[in-house]
Amino acid sequence: MARPLSADMTREPSVDSSVLSTIHVHASEEDSSSDRVPASTPPTSLGDSSSVGSVKGATAPSHQDPPTMAIAEEDAPAGRRSRRSRASVNYNLTELSNAQVVESANASRNVSGLTGRTLVSAADDDDQEHSPGTSFGDKVEKAMQMDWEIPEDLPPRPASGATLQRKTSVRDRVKKAAGKVGSVLGKRSREMMEAGKRKVGELKGGNDRHSKYLKELDTGVKGVLDEMDFDLDDEEEKEKVRPAKKAKKEKAQAAVKPVAPPLVKTSSAFGNVTAKKGKRWQREGLYVGQSIDTDGTQPGSKKKLQKKRPGSSGSAGTLDSQASRAKRTMMPMPMFGYLGEEKQVDFKIPYDIFAPTFKKGDAKPKDWTDKPNRQNRIVGDAREIWFKKGSLAQSLCICQPPAEGEQGCDYDCLNRAMHYECNENNCNLNGVGCSNRPFAQLNARIKKGGPYDIGVEVVKTTNRGFGVRACRTFAPGEIIMEYTGEIITEYECERRMTEIYSKSDNYYLMQFDRGLVIDGTKGSMGRFVNHSCAPNCEVRMMRGADDRPHMGIFAGDDGVVTGEELTYDYNFDNFGSSQQTCHCGASSCRGFLSKRLNAVEQKLRDKEEKERQRKAAEEAMRNAEAAVQAKKEKDERGPGWRGWLDLTDRQVREQLKKEKQEKEEAAKNSDRARRMAARRGEYVPPLPKKEEQTPEKPATEFKKPARNSSRRHTSTSTINTQKSTIRKVPTSPGQAAPEHPSMTPKPKRPGHNRTNSAVSATGSRFREEINSHRARPTSSGSATAALLQQASFAVSDNEDDENDNVTLAATSSKTDQSKKRKLGNALKNVAGAVGIGRGGKRPESSSSSGVKKATPGKLRQSTLSFARSM
Ligand SMILES: C[S@@+](CC[C@H](N)C(=O)[O-])C[C@H]1O[C@@H](n2cnc3c(N)ncnc32)[C@H](O)[C@@H]1O
Numbered sequence: 001m002a003r004p005l006s007a008d009m010t011r012e013p014s015v016d017s018s019v020l021s022t023i024h025v026h027a028s029e030e031d032s033s034s035d036r037v038p039a040s041t042p043p044t045s046l047g048d049s050s051s052v053g054s055v056k057g058a059t060a061p062s063h064q065d066p067p068t069m070a071i072a073e074e075d076a077p078a079g080r081r082s083r084r085s086r087a088s089v090n091y092n093l094t095e096l097s098n099a100q101v102v103e104s105a106n107a108s109r110n111v112s113g114l115t116g117r118t119l120v121s122a123a124d125d126d127d128q129e130h131s132p133g134t135s136f137g138d139k140v141e142k143a144m145q146m147d148w149e150i151p152e153d154l155p156p157r158p159a160s161g162a163t164l165q166r167k168t169s170v171r172d173r174v175k176k177a178a179g180k181v182g183s184v185l186g187k188r189s190r191e192m193m194e195a196g197k198r199k200v201g202e203l204k205g206g207n208d209r210h211s212k213y214l215k216e217l218d219t220g221v222k223g224v225l226d227e228m229d230f231d232l233d234d235e236e237e238k239e240k241v242r243p244a245k246k247a248k249k250e251k252a253q254a255a256v257k258p259v260a261p262p263l264v265k266t267s268s269a270f271g272n273v274t275a276k277k278g279k280r281w282q283r284e285g286l287y288v289g290q291s292i293d294t295d296g297t298q299p300g301s302k303k304k305l306q307k308k309r310p311g312s313s314g315s316a317g318t319l320d321s322q323a324s325r326a327k328r329t330m331m332p333m334p335m336f337g338y339l340g341e342e343k344q345v346d347f348k349i350p351y352d353i354f355a356p357t358f359k360k361g362d363a364k365p366k367d368w369t370d371k372p373n374r375q376n377r378i379v380g381d382a383r384e385i386w387f388k389k390g391s392l393a394q395s396l397c398i399c400q401p402p403a404e405g406e407q408g409c410d411y412d413c414l415n416r417a418m419h420y421e422c423n424e425n426n427c428n429l430n431g432v433g434c435s436n437r438p439f440a441q442l443n444a445r446i447k448k449g450g451p452y453d454i455g456v457e458v459v460k461t462t463n464r465g466f467g468v469r470a471c472r473t474f475a476p477g478e479i480i481m482e483y484t485g486e487i488i489t490e491y492e493c494e495r496r497m498t499e500i501y502s503k504s505d506n507y508y509l510m511q512f513d514r515g516l517v518i519d520g521t522k523g524s525m526g527r528f529v530n531h532s533c534a535p536n537c538e539v540r541m542m543r544g545a546d547d548r549p550h551m552g553i554f555a556g557d558d559g560v561v562t563g564e565e566l567t568y569d570y571n572f573d574n575f576g577s578s579q580q581t582c583h584c585g586a587s588s589c590r591g592f593l594s595k596r597l598n599a600v601e602q603k604l605r606d607k608e609e610k611e612r613q614r615k616a617a618e619e620a621m622r623n624a625e626a627a628v629q630a631k632k633e634k635d636e637r638g639p640g641w642r643g644w645l646d647l648t649d650r651q652v653r654e655q656l657k658k659e660k661q662e663k664e665e666a667a668k669n670s671d672r673a674r675r676m677a678a679r680r681g682e683y684v685p686p687l688p689k690k691e692e693q694t695p696e697k698p699a700t701e702f703k704k705p706a707r708n709s710s711r712r713h714t715s716t717s718t719i720n721t722q723k724s725t726i727r728k729v730p731t732s733p734g735q736a737a738p739e740h741p742s743m744t745p746k747p748k749r750p751g752h753n754r755t756n757s758a759v760s761a762t763g764s765r766f767r768e769e770i771n772s773h774r775a776r777p778t779s780s781g782s783a784t785a786a787l788l789q790q791a792s793f794a795v796s797d798n799e800d801d802e803n804d805n806v807t808l809a810a811t812s813s814k815t816d817q818s819k820k821r822k823l824g825n826a827l828k829n830v831a832g833a834v835g836i837g838r839g840g841k842r843p844e845s846s847s848s849s850g851v852k853k854a855t856p857g858k859l860r861q862s863t864l865s866f867a868r869s870m
Contacts, residue, residue, distance in 0.1 A: 485523025
């Protein structure tokens with residue numbers, strides 16, 4: 001197909017505007033002899049070099065021969081003949097190529113029009129432009145030699161007469177370079193940027209538009225040049241594009257509402273500038289990386305931030321840089337809404353946020369390191385048992401591959417049922433989907449490492465020493481850790497218990513295989529797992545792939561969540577006699593870290609417990625009854641009862657004797673006795689005046705506690721008035737305070753104010769009765785009150801001479817007689833009132849004078865009272 005170019009072409013002036021209208025091709029002699037193309041036969045295709053080559057003549061017009069162009073001999077490839085030796089053929093290329101008429105004066109640019117679409121890249125054009133020595137014809141020939149086809153999806157050719165696509169300008173190339181700069185950072189980026197700037201600088205030449213580009217290059221947003229829109233240098237074009245941009249922007253803003261972010265000032269390497277309007281970022285919201293100053297709308301909030309941060313002194317650093325320093329590194333905790341009273345929503349901390357870890361200063365177990373012994377150590381005689389070849393039955397599971405979404409070797413697996421861990425030798429599934437390999441899984445997890453490999457930590461509890469807390473979740477039945485330690489014999493265990501751990505509070509001994517015991521004192525973290533009567537874990541023994549038993553702590557049926565303390569039921573065998581009290585706090589707590597009982601044991605225990613409770617209830621009942629009885633007896637004995645006295649005590653007996661004498665003496669000198677004696681006409685010796693007043697008897701002795709009822713209160717106060725008068729009766733001079741401690745009066749009860757001595761001192765049953773009735777509620781309170789008031793007034797009249805009332809019987813004067821009468825009447829009235837108050841009846845034992853006789857049972861003091869039941 002391709003032939004060496006063998007024709008020189010010249011162009012003849014054309015009447016047409018096209019310079020390419022007529023081209024003369026000078027065929028060589030050789031061509032004319034062999035491949036000569038007749039003048040009337042045009043090339044049938046563009047591949048025909050003789051016709052295409054003529055174009056070259058058009059690209060390099062010779063000024064010596066205008067307008068006919070000829071290729072100089074020296075331009076021809078080496079070995080070719082000179083022009084003189086070739087025949088000249090003229091072709092009308094316009095006609096031949098059916099090319100569109102290119103109006104541009106620049107012939108080299110218009111070449112592309114011949115092939116419809118540029119076959120030669122812009123870069124080649126540039127090369128050609130910048131390397132004038134390169135033959136265009138050669139290039140065309142090269143292009144012709146290529147296997148090529150025009151892709152179908154090319155943009156349509158511009159309509160005839162439309163402006164052809166312009167060649168890439170320097171500005172475009174700068175933009176292109178700048179675009180690359182935007183995506184790459186570092187030295188290379190800077191170099192490219194500098195190159196772009198230089199090019200624009202070359203173009204500058206006082207042109208405003210160019211200086212604008214230069215400026216844009218310098219001040220691009222965030223220094224990213226790919227965001228610069230160099231294409232939009234035409235104001236008209238910009239206007240066309242803007243509405244679309246605007247709509248896009250509005251749409252974006254609507255999506256991030258309600259907070260419209262303010263246009264912020266930003267800084268770049270080139271200084272502070274106002275940010276480009278196009279892009280706005282949502283600066284606030286509940287996501288990592290947001291500004292801590294969540295309420296940016298608060299005036300002064302940014303300033304506060306500025307103040308807080310060291311080194312952020314005003315001008316140093318822009319707002320953006322400060323905000324970036326104040327970015328959250330974690331999700332903020334949802335503090336509000338969950339805990340309020342209105343929204344009683346249970347709040348659970350997501351496990352992947354809450355990761356409790358040991359803090360500095362937290363208590364750590366002294367005898368334990370962070371790198372515990374994760375392997376069992378067989379000690380002493382245990383070796384013999386441990387390494388003895390057991391006749392354990394081999395197990396082989398017959399599990400089938402699990403269905404999708406299910407796990408293999410599940411609860412119907414034979415290995416699992418026999419507490420064998422599946423391994424490559426005994427598992428039918430060959431490990432595919434097998435879920436019965438906990439220790440292999442644990443080892444793989446620890447080997448892999450990472451923050452959740454072990455997933456638990458030792459923490460100090462409030463009342464149970466140290467404990468273990470989960471730092472991650474564990475699925476139900478998932479292995480958490482292995483309980484390891486020293487493997488000892490039971491004998492050794494007992495020895496250690498009595499000799500080494502006898503004074504210890506914490507025991508780490510766990511029953512193991514074949515009568516062996518694991519002493520976890522020097523073992524894994526499992527030894528710190530505490531007991532609970534409602535545990536969240538369980539301990540299981542399993543024969544591992546190494547054919548040795550292993551003790552594992554597994555998550556219970558509900559799994560374990562982050563932050564939970566791991567617990568299992570110790571089912572403690574008490575080595576000692578004393579039981580350890582349980583502080584697990586579960587509602588079903590058994591009270592002790594003791595063994596969980598089987599059904600029969602539990603039944604027996606329940607029966608015993610029931611019996612114990614019944615006995616306790618009976619005892620309580622008996623005690624209550626005794627208390628009631630005692631109270632009743634005490635009440636019956638009256639307020640003067642001083643409790644039981646020991647009559648075997650000589651001092652007590654003497655004291656009682658003395659009191660009796662005093663009482664008799666007092667009775668002799670009592671008003672009543674004197675009155676009676678006077679009535680009988682006997683001589684009544686006057687009482688010494690001085691002794692009439694008894695300062696040691698406080699006035700409050702007779703006081704009754706205030707009552708709620710106003711009526712009672714009224715009557716009480718009335719009686720108190722009267723009482724204050726009556727109280728002035730002298731006490732027996734011989735009366736003294738009891739000496740023996742057992743005689744010491746007990747604290748007085750309200751309503752039982754009167755003591756024996758008080759009765760003795762008054763020596764009057766009237767007063768006694770008044771006092772006793774005063775304490776009782778009356779049904780006809782108002783009538784009684786009136787009468788008592790009357791009596792009170794009557795007695796009050798006598799108050800002028802305080803001593804007179806006690807010397808009534810001793811005086812014989814007229815005034816005294818009248819006073820005596822008055823008082824007698826008053827007291828009579830009172831007694832009558834009391835009688836009415838007790839149901840309208842007069843007291844049975846009232847005398848003809850209207851004075852009520854106290855019944856013997858109402859006497860406050862009795863020697864009986866002092867008899868102690870022995
Ligand atoms: C295996 S250790 C557990 C770790 C232990 N708390 C420590 O600080 O080393 C068992 C001992 O912990 C204590 N303990 C465990 N659970 C308890 C509970 N629920 N109530 C009271 N004490 C408990 C008992 O002293 C028990 O002997």
